[in-house]
Amino acid sequence: MHSTPLAARLEPAAAADRNQLLNARRERAVPRGVASATQVFIDCARNAEVWDVTHRRFIDFASGIAVLNTGHCHPTILAAVERQLQRFTHAAFQVTAYEPYIALAERLNAIAPVRGPAKTILFSTGAEAVENAVKITRAATGRDALIAFNGAFHGRTLLALALTGKTAPYKHGFGRLGGEVYRAQFPIEHHGISVDASLASIRQIFLSDVPPERVAAIIIEPVQGEGGFHPAPTALLQGLRELCDTHGIALIADEVQTGFARTGRMFALEHSGVQADLLVTAKSLAGGLPLSAVTGNAALMDAPAPGGLGGTYAGSPLACAAALAVLDVIEHESLIERAKLLGDKARSRLASFATRTDLAPIGHIRGLGSMIGFDLLAGRGTDEVRQGGAAAVVQRAHRLGLLLLSCGGRGEGIRLLFPLTAPESIVDEGLDLLERALQAD
Known part of the structure; x- marks a missing residue:
C-alpha cells in the first residue's frame, strides 16, 4: 500500500465558495449533457482519499467509476x-x-x-x-x-x-x-x-x-x-x-x-x-x-x-x-485476494445495516469481490425497491465526505467501488459514513 501525502500536496486554503465559483464557470463553458454526480471539484488525490479545491477531504468509494482499482496516483504506476x-x-x-x-x-x-x-x-x-x-x-x-x-x-x-x-x-x-x-x-x-x-x-x-x-x-x-x-x-x-x-x-x-x-x-x-x-x-x-x-x-x-x-x-x-x-x-500487492477481503468486510456491514430499524431499509445485497451493490427498498419486509431512492443517500454521503455512486434502472441501487489498495481503516471509515448517510429521515 502507498502512503497519502497531506500538507506537502496542498496549497494555502482557498475561499470556501471556490467549488461554487467553479460550478458557475462550468455552467457557462460546458454543455449540460455531461453531468457530474457531485458539486465537488477535485484538487488532488492519493489512494482512496480525495481533496477538493477547498481542501475538504473525501473517502473515495467511486474510483472514477471503477477506473482506480489500484488507487489514485499509485507510485509504481x-x-x-x-x-x-x-x-x-x-x-x-x-x-x-x-x-x-x-x-x-x-x-x-x-x-x-x-x-x-x-x-x-x-x-x-x-x-x-x-x-x-x-x-x-x-x-x-x-x-x-x-x-x-x-x-x-x-x-x-x-x-x-x-x-x-x-x-x-x-x-x-x-x-x-x-x-x-x-x-x-x-x-x-x-x-x-x-x-x-x-x-x-x-x-x-x-x-x-x-x-x-x-x-x-x-x-x-x-x-x-x-x-x-x-x-x-x-x-x-x-x-x-x-x-x-x-x-x-x-x-x-x-x-x-x-x-x-x-x-x-x-x-x-x-x-x-x-x-x-x-x-x-x-x-x-x-x-x-x-x-x-x-x-x-x-x-x-x-x-x-x-x-x-x-x-x-x-x-x-x-x-x-x-x-x-x-x-x-x-x-x-495481491489485489485479487484483497478484493475478496475488503468485499467480505463491506458485505458484512451492509448485512448488519439491513437489520437496523433506524436506517433506511435496504436489501438485495449482491456482487462479487469488491464490486458490491444494494437497493433502497420501499419498506421493511418487502422486495419492492424504492424508485429513485438512491439519490438522497448518495447526496447525504457526499455532504458527509464520502464519494458514492448510484446504479439500477429505477434509481434504486447504490454501488461500492473503493480502490482495492485502500487501507482497511479507510474502508471502515467510508462504511461508517455510509451508515450515517442511511440514517432514516
Whole structure:
C-alpha cells in the first residue's frame, strides 16, 4: 500500500465558495449533457482519499467509476509513466510501432479467459473497444445482427448506445441508433426473471425477430454495471456459450467495469469457468489513463483486413506503460485476494445495516469481490425497491465526505467501488459514513 501525502500536496486554503465559483464557470463553458454526480471539484488525490479545491477531504468509494482499482496516483504506476514520458509520448501505432503495446498485448493474451490462442488490439475508451469488437465479429462471421440484454451498459457512442439497455438519460433525443440490435431479458431474481426465462427470450428472438444464422454476436457484462451490479448467473453464461456454439455466434464479454481484480478474480467471467470469444476491457486497465482493449480468439481477431482497425491515440504509449505497471501492482500487492477481503468486510456491514430499524431499509445485497451493490427498498419486509431512492443517500454521503455512486434502472441501487489498495481503516471509515448517510429521515 502507498502512503497519502497531506500538507506537502496542498496549497494555502482557498475561499470556501471556490467549488461554487467553479460550478458557475462550468455552467457557462460546458454543455449540460455531461453531468457530474457531485458539486465537488477535485484538487488532488492519493489512494482512496480525495481533496477538493477547498481542501475538504473525501473517502473515495467511486474510483472514477471503477477506473482506480489500484488507487489514485499509485507510485509504481506514476514511475512507469514518468519513464515513458522521457522517451516519447506519442507515435501512433499505425505509423511506428513500439514495444510497450506488444508487451501489454502479450500479457493480456496470456490471462484473458478467451478460447484458443489469443490476440489483442488496443483502443482508448470502453465504447470504442465495444464497437471494434462488433466490427471484428461481423468481419469474422459475415453477419450483422447483435443481441444484448436489458439493463446493459456498453457505452454512449451510437452503436454502443444501441447495445445499452437503458433509455434515461442515455438515449433521449438522439434519434435512430446504429446497428441491428435485439434485446434479451437479464435474469434478476427479485424482478421475477429466471435464467430459464432469459435463455427463452433469446430463443424467442430467433423465432420472431432474427434467425440465429444472421446473428454475429451476443454481448454481456458478467456483472451488470450501470444496470445495478447484478452478477450474471453461471447457468446463464453456460447457456449462452452453448447457444453460441450451436449457432456459430461469437460471445463477447464486456469486462470494462468488472476487469482487473475488482470481483476477486482477474476477470469476472472466470467465476463461471466459461470462456468468451472476445473480451472487452478498459477502465482500470491503465490506472487512470485512457486505454481499452479487445482480446480474442486469434482467428476471429485476424478477420478484419489490414487498416480496418486502429485509431490515432489507440494504445497510447503512456497508457501502455501504465497498464503494464497496473498488472504488476495487482500481482505484487495481491489485489485479487484483497478484493475478496475488503468485499467480505463491506458485505458484512451492509448485512448488519439491513437489520437496523433506524436506517433506511435496504436489501438485495449482491456482487462479487469488491464490486458490491444494494437497493433502497420501499419498506421493511418487502422486495419492492424504492424508485429513485438512491439519490438522497448518495447526496447525504457526499455532504458527509464520502464519494458514492448510484446504479439500477429505477434509481434504486447504490454501488461500492473503493480502490482495492485502500487501507482497511479507510474502508471502515467510508462504511461508517455510509451508515450515517442511511440514517432514516
